[in-house]
Amino acid sequence: MKPTRRIEFQNRLSLHSIIIAGAAAVSVPACAQQQDGQLWLQANTNAAIAKDLQLTVEQIARFSDRQQGLYQTEFGGLLGYRATPNIELGFGYRRVDFFNANTAGGEHRLRQHIVATFGPLTTRLRVDQRFSSDAPGVGIRIRPLLRFNHRLHESFTLFVSHESFFLPNSTRWGQRSGYERARNIIGVTVPVGRFIKADVGYLNQFRLAQGNTPTQMEHALNFQFTFNLTDQSAASVTD
Template identity: 60%
Template sequence: MTFRIPRRPRLGACRPVLSSATLVAAIVSAAPARAQQEDGQLWLQANTNVPLADKLRITLEQIARFSDRQKGLYQSELGGLLGYRVADNVELGFGYRWVGAHNGNTGANENRIRQQVVATFGPVTTRFRVDERFNPRGSEIGFRIRQLVRYNHKIGKKGVALFVSHESFFLPNTTSWGQRSGYERMRNLVGVAVPIGKAMSADIGYLNQYRFGRGGARPQMDHALSVQLTINLRGLVAPNVHD
């Protein structure tokens, strides 16, 4: 009886399989590097609306944002905005804001000028805003377009309301100091609006901010507890939107 020793398989026949396995391994090993970052945050804001004339008001704004990943306060904002009511449900706004970077925030302090249109249609409020960003790391002006829509659903007769809102951020130009054109981020917010006395109200909710991964950067999702206090002096009634 004759026994035949099986021939060793040729490496050439295995190369497609080996190449595929290598490619899959490379993709799997690279996936964690591209996975989104997540962060727990706390956003605080206080707005004071002061009437200056029949259709004119000024809003004084203070903002503080805290981050787990950046170990505390990472951004503060101070600003003011003039609002002029051109119709019962439409208001034009022009303002200035200083933005400060703290702790693990690698951004620079910025000066920003803003123009906006706020319109209210029953339970729906919309805001279209354009920001001009002035950054000390470069001479170019960074333009930013923000579109917000908010829906309020009243509960009972005491002024309490549930609300949801969405805001998209579009950057029309690229700058040498770091702004890159494109759809940059979106914010989604769900919460409850509660009156506190006759002149104050609080918006308390969960805010989800998603920054798209662009230019090789990883995408980032922020989960924030958002608390906004609004004070309306002298009986002023102003549209309430989140910043």
């Protein structure tokens, strides 16, 4: 286990107090024993490298009241191939690091996905392979996602999404098999410039109890910015 890295989060407002009022927007089981207010930030840059082939570079930072500021960063890339106008296949890698009260070892993650779009509905099936620096073993994670988009205006779109996390195996470094969490988001997609769009919304994440860890309810302000350097459009799914 690596030592805790302390990063000061100066002048931190209570994210919990800001976000908790939005909890009723997406209801999940009331049995959660721990509540946490969070801020999630993500920036994606899309660039075409060949016909129907696109590279996406991703950067993520997540902040938490309970975990004392910045607790997770992710950096990686995704190669997407548009097999048909409605189907995208993807393969990618992410480096994940943890900070402050989150003392888990860093991870290397491989991932594959298939995204299908049917009018306002977008579905994604993602499979992750997680490699921890704490101990050997590969943790498999299966993540089906469903997103519904409703255009409110020529430039504004309302969306809601649900993603489930299934863990088919356990590992020596802490992954436990079973249904792990449900992640729900409600928000709007808005243009920020000619080549930039933003998904802004409320994210609710419910984690089931595992071992000595109680059930957890996380409320997050979620901001995702996408920079398009290509005429190809990436699938509209978050994280």
